[in-house]
Amino acid sequence: MPPHLQLLPPGRSDDHFDTTGERGEWFLLRPPPNLPPVPRAFLILFLVLTAALCAQAADPLAELGAFSVFQNANLDKLKSEVTTARGPAMTDGRHLSVQSCYVVPVPPAKALEALQQWDASRHRELKIYVHGDLPGSPTPASFSKLGSAPDNAAVATLAEKTQKGSHDLQISNGEKPLLPAGPGGKGPLPDPVQSFWSNVLSGRAQNFVANGAARQPGYEFTGQEVKSGDELASLLRQQDKIRKQFAGFLGDNGVSGGRGSLKKDLYFELIDVDDEGVLTLGSFSSKAVGSGFQAADVTYYASGGYYAGLTLYQMWPVEVGGQASTLVWRGDMISAASLATLHGMEKLASESAMMKDISKAVRLLKGDMATGR
Amino acid sequence: MRFPVRLRFILAAGLSLLAPLALLRAGLDDKNPGVPTTDSPGPAIPAHFDLPSEFDVSESYVGSADVRRDSRSHSLDEENSEVRFVLTPRISTGYLRLGVEWERYSFGFPENAPLPNTLQNINLVLGLDAKFSDSILFRLEAQPGLYGTFFNHITSGDFNVPIVLGGTYLYSPDLQIIAGAVVDVNSKYPVFPGLGVRWKLASKLVLDAVLPTPRLEYELTKATTLYAGAELKEGNFRTDRHFGDNHRDPSLNHAVVTFSEVRVGVGLTQRLSNSLTLSAEGGCQPYREFDFYRADARYRSDGVAPYGQISLHGAF
Structure with missing residues (x-):
C-alpha cells in the first residue's frame, strides 16, 4: 500500500493526515495536497469504490445478502411469507442455527415496539406457559407468576424432578443445597418448588444484571462445567459474518462479555422443551443502527433441555407497495447437548422442526400486529 | 427464545425401510440422544468432533430349530455379528454418509446340509x-461391497450394490409418514417398495412402525426405553464356485441365496451416556428361509427358535 494511503495507528499524528475523529480510531480523512497524478488516480478509484460500498450498505437487500444466507431476497414475497433457512454449518455438533427473513408493514420503530411487547404466551401452540417481565433488580418475589403455572404433564415433570433433585436439572453446586426436601405441597408447582426456583432464578438474573452472560455460574454437577456464557460465545464464534454484522451491538448488550451499556428488558419464562417444563431467563435489548435497529433476545439460563439460546434481529426501513415497512432478518441459534448425538436425517429433522416453529412464531407475531393485539 | 424448543426429533426417517440386513438401524436405535439420565451422573458435554460419526456393534444368537425342504429337514443354530461405522459430515446439500460395514451369519449345520454355514458381507x-x-x-x-460366504475365491459375482432410497414426510413432530424402496439386482424382487409410520401416541408411547424394526416403545425413564416388536432381516449372498458340487447339487454353484428371517421379541435400551446406548432384547424367531430362487431350491423354517441380542450404538 502506498505510504499516503496507510491508515494511521491510534493516537499518531501525521502531516498528511487529519485525525479529527476520536483519539485511538483509525481514520483516513483527507488526501495530502501534493499528490502526483498516479496516486491521485488511485485515490479517486479508492473513493469511488468506497462510495459504491457505502451505497451497497445502504441497500437493505444488499446488506442482508452480505451477512446472511439470503442472497436473493424479494421484498414483495417477504411481505406475504416468512422465509427460513438453516444457518451456516457449525463445527460444534451441539449447535444449531436457523435464519429467517420477513417484512412487516410498519416502520422499524413500530416493528421493534411490537416485537418487544409481544406476548407469545397468549398462543398456546407455542407452549410458553408463563411469561413474566422482571425489574432491573430482580428478587425472588419477582417470580410470583410461577404460581400461575398450568397443571399439565410438562410442568408436573419439572416439579417432580425438582423434588427428587434430579441430575437433569441444570443447577450449580452452590444452588443444590436450596433444593426442596422431598415431595410436598399442592398445585402444579408446589410452594417449596416455586420457592427454590424463585431463589435460583433471581440469583442468576441479578448476576446477569451485574456481570452479563459471561459470568453466569456453571452447571458444576455435570462433571464438566457448562457455562451459558461460553455457549453463547461459541455460537457466535462459529458464525463469522453474523458476529461481524452485530459486533458493536453484542458488546453493548451483555452477550459477549461484561454487563454491557444497553438497557435490557429482563424476563423469565416457563416453557415446554421436548414435553418437559423448563424455566428460562432471558434479556431483550435493542439499538438504533442507521435508520433501522438491531436487537437481541438472549436466553442466558435454562433449567434443562438446552444450554443457551440467542435470537438476533436486524431491521431496515423499506417501502413495499408504497407502504413504509420493515425488512426483518432473524437469526436463531441454540446450544443443546441433545443435538450433539443427532446425525444426518435426525439433524435435518431437528432443523426442519426449528424452522417450522420459527415460521409459526413469526406468522403469529405478524397476525397479532395486524390485529393490533 | 420465543418459539417451542423441540430438539429430540428422532425418527427412522424412512431410510431404514426395508433395508437389507438391517443396515440402517443406527438411526432407529437412537431414541433419546443426549438426554441426561435421572439415575446416572448428569449429562457431560459431548466431545467436540469436527467430523461427526456413529457406530453400531451387535451380536445375537438364535437357538436350534429346523429348516425343511420337501422331506429333508436340517437343524441349525445361528450367530449373527454386525459392525458398522459411518461418518456424517455436513455439506451444503445435506449430510454425507461415508462408512464401512461388516455383517456375518454363522450357522451350525449337520455336515450333510446343502446350505452355506457362513453368509457375510463387507461393504462401503x-x-x-x-x-x-x-x-x-x-x-x-x-x-457397494462383497456379499458372499467365505471370500476364499472372490469373483465379480460376489460384488453387489444394494441401494436404499427412503423419504420421510414430517407431518408434525408427533407423526411422520415414511416411504422407501430397496433396489438390489440380486434380489428376487429387484425393487421392493414399502410404507411406514412413526407416531407418538402419548408422551411416553411411540408407535415406530417402520421396517426393518417395527416397534411399540414405552419410555420408562429418559434413559431407558422398553420396546416390543419385530425385526425383519434379509440379504442376498453368492455361494462359492464349488458349493453345489460339494453338496451334490451343481445348480447351487455360485448361486444367489436370499437369507431372510423374522424375529419377534421385547427389549430394553439403556442410555449409558450422551454418546452411547446399550440395547438387549430377546424373543423368538418364527420364520427363517434360505431361498436359492434362481435354482428353485428353498429351505423354510420348521419350528420356532429362541434368540437373544445385545447391541451398542455410539454417536459422536
Whole structure:
C-alpha cells in the first residue's frame, strides 16, 4: 500500500493526515495536497469504490445478502411469507442455527415496539406457559407468576424432578443445597418448588444484571462445567459474518462479555422443551443502527433441555407497495447437548422442526400486529 | 427464545425401510440422544468432533430349530455379528454418509446340509441425507461391497450394490409418514417398495412402525426405553464356485441365496451416556428361509427358535 494511503495507528499524528475523529480510531480523512497524478488516480478509484460500498450498505437487500444466507431476497414475497433457512454449518455438533427473513408493514420503530411487547404466551401452540417481565433488580418475589403455572404433564415433570433433585436439572453446586426436601405441597408447582426456583432464578438474573452472560455460574454437577456464557460465545464464534454484522451491538448488550451499556428488558419464562417444563431467563435489548435497529433476545439460563439460546434481529426501513415497512432478518441459534448425538436425517429433522416453529412464531407475531393485539 | 424448543426429533426417517440386513438401524436405535439420565451422573458435554460419526456393534444368537425342504429337514443354530461405522459430515446439500460395514451369519449345520454355514458381507456405505423441503427429507444410500460366504475365491459375482432410497414426510413432530424402496439386482424382487409410520401416541408411547424394526416403545425413564416388536432381516449372498458340487447339487454353484428371517421379541435400551446406548432384547424367531430362487431350491423354517441380542450404538 502506498505510504499516503496507510491508515494511521491510534493516537499518531501525521502531516498528511487529519485525525479529527476520536483519539485511538483509525481514520483516513483527507488526501495530502501534493499528490502526483498516479496516486491521485488511485485515490479517486479508492473513493469511488468506497462510495459504491457505502451505497451497497445502504441497500437493505444488499446488506442482508452480505451477512446472511439470503442472497436473493424479494421484498414483495417477504411481505406475504416468512422465509427460513438453516444457518451456516457449525463445527460444534451441539449447535444449531436457523435464519429467517420477513417484512412487516410498519416502520422499524413500530416493528421493534411490537416485537418487544409481544406476548407469545397468549398462543398456546407455542407452549410458553408463563411469561413474566422482571425489574432491573430482580428478587425472588419477582417470580410470583410461577404460581400461575398450568397443571399439565410438562410442568408436573419439572416439579417432580425438582423434588427428587434430579441430575437433569441444570443447577450449580452452590444452588443444590436450596433444593426442596422431598415431595410436598399442592398445585402444579408446589410452594417449596416455586420457592427454590424463585431463589435460583433471581440469583442468576441479578448476576446477569451485574456481570452479563459471561459470568453466569456453571452447571458444576455435570462433571464438566457448562457455562451459558461460553455457549453463547461459541455460537457466535462459529458464525463469522453474523458476529461481524452485530459486533458493536453484542458488546453493548451483555452477550459477549461484561454487563454491557444497553438497557435490557429482563424476563423469565416457563416453557415446554421436548414435553418437559423448563424455566428460562432471558434479556431483550435493542439499538438504533442507521435508520433501522438491531436487537437481541438472549436466553442466558435454562433449567434443562438446552444450554443457551440467542435470537438476533436486524431491521431496515423499506417501502413495499408504497407502504413504509420493515425488512426483518432473524437469526436463531441454540446450544443443546441433545443435538450433539443427532446425525444426518435426525439433524435435518431437528432443523426442519426449528424452522417450522420459527415460521409459526413469526406468522403469529405478524397476525397479532395486524390485529393490533 | 420465543418459539417451542423441540430438539429430540428422532425418527427412522424412512431410510431404514426395508433395508437389507438391517443396515440402517443406527438411526432407529437412537431414541433419546443426549438426554441426561435421572439415575446416572448428569449429562457431560459431548466431545467436540469436527467430523461427526456413529457406530453400531451387535451380536445375537438364535437357538436350534429346523429348516425343511420337501422331506429333508436340517437343524441349525445361528450367530449373527454386525459392525458398522459411518461418518456424517455436513455439506451444503445435506449430510454425507461415508462408512464401512461388516455383517456375518454363522450357522451350525449337520455336515450333510446343502446350505452355506457362513453368509457375510463387507461393504462401503455411501449416502446422502438431504431434504426437498422443510417437510420432506430423504436418504439415498448405496452399499457397494462383497456379499458372499467365505471370500476364499472372490469373483465379480460376489460384488453387489444394494441401494436404499427412503423419504420421510414430517407431518408434525408427533407423526411422520415414511416411504422407501430397496433396489438390489440380486434380489428376487429387484425393487421392493414399502410404507411406514412413526407416531407418538402419548408422551411416553411411540408407535415406530417402520421396517426393518417395527416397534411399540414405552419410555420408562429418559434413559431407558422398553420396546416390543419385530425385526425383519434379509440379504442376498453368492455361494462359492464349488458349493453345489460339494453338496451334490451343481445348480447351487455360485448361486444367489436370499437369507431372510423374522424375529419377534421385547427389549430394553439403556442410555449409558450422551454418546452411547446399550440395547438387549430377546424373543423368538418364527420364520427363517434360505431361498436359492434362481435354482428353485428353498429351505423354510420348521419350528420356532429362541434368540437373544445385545447391541451398542455410539454417536459422536
